[in-house]
Amino acid sequence: MRLALSAEDEAFRAEVRQFLSEKLTPDLREAARLAAGAVTDAPVAIRWQKVLYEKGWVAPAWPKEYGGPGWSEMQRYIFASESAAAGAPGLPPFGLRMVGPVIMKFARPEQKAHYLPRILAGEDYWCQGYSEPGSGSDLASLQTRAVRDGDDYVINGTKIWTTHAHFADHMFCLVRTDSGGKPQEGISFVLIDMKTPGIKVAPIITIAGDHEVNQVFFDDVRVPVANRIGEEGQGWTIAKYLLEFERGNAYAAGLKTGLAALRRFAGTTRASDGDTLLDDEAYRRKLIEAEIDLAAIEMTENRIMSALSTGQNPGPASSMLKTRGTEMSQRLSELGIEAIGYYGGVYQPEAREPGRNAEPVGPEAGVTLMPKYLNTRAASIYGGSNEVQRNIMAKLVLGL
Numbered sequence: 001m002r003l004a005l006s007a008e009d010e011a012f013r014a015e016v017r018q019f020l021s022e023k024l025t026p027d028l029r030e031a032a033r034l035a036a037g038a039v040t041d042a043p044v045a046i047r048w049q050k051v052l053y054e055k056g057w058v059a060p061a062w063p064k065e066y067g068g069p070g071w072s073e074m075q076r077y078i079f080a081s082e083s084a085a086a087g088a089p090g091l092p093p094f095g096l097r098m099v100g101p102v103i104m105k106f107a108r109p110e111q112k113a114h115y116l117p118r119i120l121a122g123e124d125y126w127c128q129g130y131s132e133p134g135s136g137s138d139l140a141s142l143q144t145r146a147v148r149d150g151d152d153y154v155i156n157g158t159k160i161w162t163t164h165a166h167f168a169d170h171m172f173c174l175v176r177t178d179s180g181g182k183p184q185e186g187i188s189f190v191l192i193d194m195k196t197p198g199i200k201v202a203p204i205i206t207i208a209g210d211h212e213v214n215q216v217f218f219d220d221v222r223v224p225v226a227n228r229i230g231e232e233g234q235g236w237t238i239a240k241y242l243l244e245f246e247r248g249n250a251y252a253a254g255l256k257t258g259l260a261a262l263r264r265f266a267g268t269t270r271a272s273d274g275d276t277l278l279d280d281e282a283y284r285r286k287l288i289e290a291e292i293d294l295a296a297i298e299m300t301e302n303r304i305m306s307a308l309s310t311g312q313n314p315g316p317a318s319s320m321l322k323t324r325g326t327e328m329s330q331r332l333s334e335l336g337i338e339a340i341g342y343y344g345g346v347y348q349p350e351a352r353e354p355g356r357n358a359e360p361v362g363p364e365a366g367v368t369l370m371p372k373y374l375n376t377r378a379a380s381i382y383g384g385s386n387e388v389q390r391n392i393m394a395k396l397v398l399g400l
């Protein structure tokens with residue numbers, strides 16, 4: 001990928017900047033700035049999705065035939081960088097980035113025609129039903145059972161850590177349709193309407209005090225067999241394909257924006273000797289080292305992304321992106337805690353309410369640093385733990 005911008009790319013960047021200055025309203029920026037979770041809260045993310053949808057820019061990685069904008073790699077890079085720099089909210093990942101590509105590859109034409117336009121327009125909000133108590137890294141051991149009864153499956157069991165199940169109207173879910181043979185062979189991939197009788201969503205509150213994840217219970221839940229994607233027993237293949245998209249995220253643009261904000265914050269925070277924290281040689285060195293490593297992550301991302309033509313799957317290189325991206329996000333969150341100091345100990349969730357009228361305790365720019373630090377602890381676990389990603393890289397990338 002060439003990094004020098006052509007005249008057309010410069011014009012495209014100007015167009016993106018103009019669009020963002022008009023459509024990314026102050027309240028959307030404020031809500032994005034105050035969000036500390038891994039996934040932007042659904043109401044904010046959906047609002048931004050609808051704005052992008054109107055413009056035809058909501059799914060840069062989707063092939064044009066399904067509603068993607070048909071951009072070059074460079075245009076996608078420009079759009080991601082400019083959106084992050086402008087402080088745009090994250091988009092809902094479960095439909096656009098995860099189940100969307102699966103539906104494109106494995107679903108029947110009528111399933112594609114039904115679901116893909118709704119995902120694009122933000123009409124359906126999805127969640128991911130993979131993990132169970134006792135089945136995370138060892139996902140193939142999952143026990144949620146789907147027993148065929150006429151034209152339906154009857155589903156019993158439980159899923160856990162289900163991000164945003166409380167917002168979702170649909171879940172893509174791995175269920176066991178056969179208990180004989182190898183565990184991987186008895187798994188099927190089904191789409192479940194969350195309003196179906198027998199589904200209960202119970203919140204799990206994180207250490208940061210946020211409601212992001214849930215446990216979901218299924219008690220004789222009837223799901224039409226027509227909602228299965230692919231063949232019965234093909235779920236494991238489909239599940240792995242989806243995980244490549246989940247892990248093969250582009251992290252660098254958001255991380256660079258976070259690092260720039262941290263640098264600004266350190267430039268205004270007084271250290272004990274009266275200088276700013278940015279004048280402190282030891283702290284500055286840590287920031288600069290992070291900046292250098294982040295530049296390397298960005299180059300790796302660009303190299304991998306440019307090797308893909310639109311709509312292709314990232315393959316096992318996604319494990320590298322996931323590992324390096326999440327480790328850097330944890331590192332930046334630790335530098336944030338170092339910068340906020342004692343103020344990080346103040347529990348003030350109300351300070352993260354957009355439009356709040358009370359002054360925060362400590363610097364305004366620091367109210368999300370502790371919640372982000374706490375939430376980011378999970379980054380090396382969700383999407384498959386980083387230890388498991390290293391196993392995948394050892395086997396599939398390095399051939400060990």
Ligand SMILES: Cc1cc2nc3c(=O)[nH]c(=O)nc-3n(C[C@H](O)[C@H](O)[C@H](O)COP(=O)(O)OP(=O)(O)OC[C@H]3O[C@@H](n4cnc5c(N)ncnc54)[C@H](O)[C@@H]3O)c2cc1C
Pocket residue numbers: 127128129130131132134135136137138160161162163164213378381382383384385386387388391
């Ligand atoms: C915030 C958050 C959000 C999540 N959202 C979702 C979601 O929306 N949907 C969903 O389905 N799941 C979700 N998950 C679940 C996530 O995918 C699992 O937590 C993850 O796969 C790890 O599984 P586990 O928790 O069962 O840990 P375990 O598998 O029990 O692992 C425990 C420890 O053992 C290590 N370990 C396990 N096996 C190996 C091995 N073979 N080699 C080396 N080390 C190993 C792990 O790295 C980890 O450190 C979420 C998790 C979190 C924390």
